[in-house]
Amino acid sequence: MNVHFFLEPQDVAIVAATSKDAILEMLARQFAGSYDLNADDVLERLQEREALGSTGFGRGVAIPHARVTGVNRPVAVLLKLKDPVDFGAADGMPVDLVFGLISPEQSGAAHLHALAAISRLVRDERIHEVLSEAPDAEALYSLISNAADRDAA
Secondary structure: OOHHHHEEEEEEEEEOOOOHHHHHHHHHHHHHHHHOOOHHHHHHHHHHHHHHOOOEEEOOEEOOEEEEOOOOOOEEEEEEEEEEEOOOOOOOOOEEEEEEEEEEOOOHHHHHHHHHHHHHHHHOHHHHHHHHHOOOHHHHHHHHHHHHHHHHO
């Protein structure tokens, strides 16, 4: 599974945020708008998951995720932050790339495969670097698409 398969161009943005809570709210609003969901419900699920432990992945990346009703497959939102924000990551680094992921309530393996795909993408040093340097949302999406095409080859 490649990130490209569950990330739509309109769900990639460069934003300003000042806190982890603000980021989770942005993710919830984006998911709600794109997938006709209740933003408060999505936010509650993201916050519940975050309360279990930070989804700060390390190296400036966070992957907030949750299972929610109302979607029929894993879907993602990518936010590149204009300025890094403390996300409580284990490595102590603030984040500037946030991949939000929501999956259907009962999607065990699909949710885990989607998380693994995001993890593989951001662990690739070259990909991580070019995503961090991307000047706009279109470039971010294009870079992810190109990475998916390269991996498929």
